[in-house]
Amino acid sequence: MKTNPKHGFKQTTLDFGQRQHKRPRLSPEQEQGSLIEDEEPKQPGLENAQGKLKGKEVAEKEQEQEQDEKAQEEAEPSSTGGSKQSPDKKPNNGLPQASPNSLQPMGVLQPTTNMSTQGTFRVTDKVGDLFDAPPNTVLIHACNCIGSWGGGIARAFRDRYPDAYRIYNAHCKRSLPERLAGTALLIAPRPDAEKQHYIGCVFTSKRFGRARDTPAMILQATAPAMLDLMRQIAAEKENGEPIGEVRMCRINSGLFSVPWQQSKRVIERLQVDGEDVSRDVELPWEIVAYNPE
Numbered sequence: 001m002k003t004n005p006k007h008g009f010k011q012t013t014l015d016f017g018q019r020q021h022k023r024p025r026l027s028p029e030q031e032q033g034s035l036i037e038d039e040e041p042k043q044p045g046l047e048n049a050q051g052k053l054k055g056k057e058v059a060e061k062e063q064e065q066e067q068d069e070k071a072q073e074e075a076e077p078s079s080t081g082g083s084k085q086s087p088d089k090k091p092n093n094g095l096p097q098a099s100p101n102s103l104q105p106m107g108v109l110q111p112t113t114n115m116s117t118q119g120t121f122r123v124t125d126k127v128g129d130l131f132d133a134p135p136n137t138v139l140i141h142a143c144n145c146i147g148s149w150g151g152g153i154a155r156a157f158r159d160r161y162p163d164a165y166r167i168y169n170a171h172c173k174r175s176l177p178e179r180l181a182g183t184a185l186l187i188a189p190r191p192d193a194e195k196q197h198y199i200g201c202v203f204t205s206k207r208f209g210r211a212r213d214t215p216a217m218i219l220q221a222t223a224p225a226m227l228d229l230m231r232q233i234a235a236e237k238e239n240g241e242p243i244g245e246v247r248m249c250r251i252n253s254g255l256f257s258v259p260w261q262q263s264k265r266v267i268e269r270l271q272v273d274g275e276d277v278s279r280d281v282e283l284p285w286e287i288v289a290y291n292p293e
């Protein structure tokens, strides 16, 4: 698949198993931890976010925030607590390294704009089966960086899309978990596949099961991973891939044990600044999150 160097996607390819990607850059606000605003509500990023809201919206957001804080306390009594530091661990609790050509989430809430290159994402909850999506839909799910789709919805992905599983597995084997966390992998359907679904893997935890990352780390990785995926989607759309809708399951909310509302809010606070995405490409600003019940 061709790529478009002018937008910094030189290394991007949808060819099975060949994708390499750049690591998203984080803004200074993020590096101070503003992605996990629920944990530290007085951070500048959150104040900015609230500053963009007015009246009733502010009250609603504050109420949501209180609920989330409670949920987070319940789910994560020592969320900032010590996970092991790997030798090549970056500063910032393992956040990905800076890259000059990636989208920068700013932690600022703004209405979605008409410009295709700038705005925030809207996450809409629906009940239904994620796999019933029409052709050319991207189906997003959270992945560990070990190469296992062993449980939960990942197991269903493995059963339905065995070729995609092999690509995901090989991708993990080529890299260290510490490098993959906070990135994404977009896998195109085989031309002869029955369901022409793209699969968006967001690497939100380095490992799985009892060795999975803490909820705080998973949320922290979710932001750059989602942005990386959106950047890849934009690049591939520009290259002519017929990508349509973007749907996801309630990522992180099952085996990864992170309350859905927290992941949802992280995604809705991401902002694309427009510098790295072609103005010719309409990003999928609406993401529909499916839950089976």
Ligand SMILES: Nc1ncnc2c1ncn2[C@@H]1O[C@H](COP(=O)(O)OP(=O)(O)OC[C@H]2O[C@H](OP(=O)(O)O)[C@H](O)[C@@H]2O)[C@@H](O)[C@H]1O
Pocket: 128, 129, 130, 131, 141, 142, 143, 144, 148, 149, 150, 151, 152, 153, 154, 155, 156, 207, 208, 209, 249, 250, 251, 252, 253, 254, 255, 256, 257, 258, 290, 291, 292
């Ligand atoms: N057909 C369907 N349509 C729509 N939604 C569906 C569905 N079937 C289930 N759901 C929902 O999908 C959400 C996510 O719940 P999950 O537990 O799966 O994922 P997660 O993101 O918390 O965790 C990731 C780790 O789980 C895996 O398993 P292993 O670690 O390999 O064992 C991976 O490999 C990772 O490591 C929950 O809301 C489920 O109700």
